[in-house]
Amino acid sequence: MLKVHSARKALLFAVALLGILFVSVQLFKGKSTSLDEMLKKVPQLYGNNEKEDLFSELVRDRKNSESGKEQKNEIGAKGLAALGFTYKRQDEETEMIKKLSEMTQKLVDDQEKRINRLEKERQGLERQLERLRRPSDELSLREKLSFLYPFDPNAKFPGYIWQSWKYGLNDERFGDEYSKCQSKWPGKNPGFVHEIFNDDTSSAFIHFLYLNVPDVTEAFDALPNAVLKVEFFRYLILYAKGGVWADIDTYPVRPIPNWIPENVEPSELGMIIGVDYDVEGEASEDWRNTRARKFQFATGVMQAKPGHPILREVIAAITEETLQKKRIHQLQLPESGRDIALMEWTGEGVFTDISLRFFNDYVLSGVFSKVTWKDFHELEVPKLVSDVLVMPKKALMSPFMENFDDNEDESDPMVMVRHRHAKIYKESW
Incomplete structure (x- = not known):
């Protein structure tokens, strides 16, 4: 040169x-x-x-x-x-090269942005197609549910917290006591997605999630009572999306990741549930007047991965029971004994029966020995059966303490959640 x-x-x-x-x-x-x-x-x-x-x-x-x-x-x-x-000409050539370089870089950047946008759109379309894919009409109800939301035991627990209340969060009728409780869930669990549904939004969401399982949406719509729908909703949302369900009158004492003991690998788990009622530990009560079973698992707080078989079986059982009641025109709850009827239909009764049935199905659970409620009687520490971690009653169902400071300074390390047990569903009879 x-x-x-x-x-x-x-x-x-x-x-x-x-x-x-x-x-x-x-x-x-x-x-x-x-x-x-x-x-x-x-x-x-x-x-x-x-x-x-x-x-x-x-x-x-x-x-x-x-x-x-x-x-x-x-x-x-x-x-x-x-x-x-040729200085002037060289300057002009240098300036032209610089402009060409800038134009080339701009084209490369624009192309990169276009590729990223197209990739996001592709992923979004794939997710929509996944949701909208239609199972064959020849499949049974359980097969359709498994087809739409298959269970992946190696997946992580999704970071969702689901709650429902008949009033919106900005509604003055929401209630200060419930507002304080719900605000603690995201506060204790930063990074989790916290959603509160009301009656209208929960119905719309279920119709979206189970569009291709019309039996489920029909059963949901047929339930005659808002309480029954809330009970059904908790299983449906956990089965489709996974995460944590928490009743609106619950208060988190410890972050959700701390629920799992150190000697248990999170990858081993598919669900976390707690004991609700253990009659021999509360022998003074006449359980038949207040409970559907003398031993019950709780439904007020639980955690699950999407597609778990227990949730699938609960959804199928409630759907079949509801559609049968619809056919014979017996959808109304009885005037007396509504608490127990609720537990039998959508609550702790049916959930306990199906959970124990799961433990004793070695094809689903991998457990070869017989499992009964006595295996969880007077439980003091968490117990792992199959992929279900069963927590003692005090872990997820301890009585609520009005002084929030006491909750913050909880002395018992086993207490994870406190429950007001307000029986707020009675307001919706």
Whole structure:
């Protein structure tokens, strides 16, 4: 590159020298008294457009010299630079290269953004297709549920906290005591998605999630009572999305990740449930007047991975029971014993029966020994059966303490959640 540049300079110098000699000879011979005319003839010796432009510029420079010495010197310097150097052209080329580089980089950046946007749109379409994929009509109810929301035992617990109340959070009827409780769930669990549904939004969400299982949506709509729908809703939302269900009158004492003991790997778990009632530990009560079973698992607080078989079986059982009641026109709850009827239909009764049935189905649970309620009687520490971690009653169902500071300074490390046990569903009978 250096050699080419030097050769070019030498050539330009030679051209300038020949031009000066030509002018001198013409003046000496006296053939022209006009310097302008002689300068115009110089480019004809070479027939080069580039040189012609340079000498034409010299002619213009000379004509403009009368405007003053300063201007003359400036133009003369420009003419010499044009003859001997290419700085200006190099600057222009450099500027052009810079602009081309900027344009190229902009095109690359735009293309990258376009590719990222298309990838996000593709992923969104895949998720929508996944939701909208339709199981065959020939499949049974349980097969349709498994098809839509298959269970992955190696998946992590999703970071969701689900709650429901008949009033919206901004409604003044929500209740201060419940508002304080619900606010503690996201406060104790930063990073979790916390959603509170009301009757309308829960219905819309279930119709969206179970669009392709019409038996489920029909059963949900057929339930005659808002309490029954809330009970059904908790299983449906956990089965489809996973996460934690918490009744609106519960208060978290410890963060959700702390529920799992150190000697248990989270990857081993599919559900976390707690004991609700243990009659032999509360022998003074006549359990038949207050409970559907003398031993019950709780439904007020539980955690699950999507598609867990226990939830699938609970959903199928409630759906079949509800549609059967609809066919024989017996959907209304009885006037007396509504608590127990509720537990049998959508509550702790049916949940306990199906959980114990799961433990004793070795194909589903992998447990070969017989499991009964006595295996959880007077439970003091968490117990892992199959992929279900069963918590003692005090872990998830301890009585509520009105003084929130006492909850913050909880002395018993086994207490994870406190429950007001307000039986708020009675307000919706």
